[in-house]
Amino acid sequence: MRRTLWRRLGLAVAALLLVVAAVVAVGLSDVSVPDTSRFDADLGAIRALAVSTGEPLPTELRSQHVGRANGVPLTFVVAGSGFADHSFDFYAYQLVYAGGHTVLVDVVNDEQTQQAQFPGSEFDAAAYARVQEALRRADATVVTHEHFDHCAGIAHSAHLDEVASKVHLTDEQLRSPEAQDAGFTAELRARFTPLKYERMHLLRPGVVLIKAPGHTPGTQLVYTRLADGREFLLVGDVAWHQDNIRLPRMHPRLSNWMGGEDAQAMAHQLRWLHDLRRTAPELHQVVAHDGAQMQDYQRRGLILDGLL
16 A cells, blocks of 8 residues: 555656656747748838938937846747856947937836846946936937836936926837836826837937837837948847847747747747848847847947947
C-alpha cells in the first residue's frame, strides 16, 4: 500500500514537472515574424507629410539618458539569445528648431515610480530635472506609448498645470489601462484634450506620428526629418533591442503574455521595420531602451547628448 502511494506521488510530481517544462518551453519561444508585413504604413506618404507645410524643419535631435535597469535576461528581450544579463536604458528625446522651439518625445519616469518597478535601478536625478525643464519649455510633447517609463514624468510633473495644454496624448493612450498605471488617474486624464487621428498625423513640421498599436493600444512611431535631410524613426518599444529588428526576432511569448501585447501586430511591425533597413538604410531607427545603439548614434554625431 505504501509503495503504491509513493509510486502515484512520484508519477504526479513527474507529470507536474512535464507541464511546467512545457509551459516554460512555449513561454520562451517567440511568435514568428512573417515574411511579408501587413503593417499599413507608406514611408513615401510619411515623408511627404513631414515637409508638406514648407515650414522650417528641426535642426537637431537630442537625447537625455535618465536611468538604467540591469539584470534583465537577454532571452526575455530577444527570444533565444541566452541568459546573459541585459540592461534597459531610459531616454527622453528632444527635437530642436532654429528659432528655439522644441518638441519633446517621451518624458521617462520619476525616481519613485522607477524604483517601485525596478528596485535598486540607476536613476540620474539631475538628468530628470533637465527633462522636466525641457518639458516646461517644449512647444509640444508626445509619447511613443503609455507605459510608465515613457510618460510617468508627465503624470507626476510638478509643472503639470503649466504644460498640460501642450501635451498631446492620443485618445488610445489616455483610455488605456497602462496610462492609469503610469499615474494618469481619471481626474488627471480629464485635464488633457485627447489627440485623435487616423493612421498618421503631422504634429509639427518634420514630425509625423504613425499609429502602431500592438505593444500597447496607444503605441505610435515618431518620424522626423531634419533640415539637413537626416531622418529618424523613434520606434518606442515595438523593439527592445536593435536585434529584434535586425534578425528580425520577437521577444518571447512570456513577455507578450506579461505585457498584454498583441504579438501578431508587433510581428508585422517588426517585419516592416526590418525591410526598411534594406529599402531605406538612410532612415535611422531609434530603439527606446537600446543603450549601445544610442551610444553609437551619439558617437557618430547623429543624435546629440543632453537636452537644451
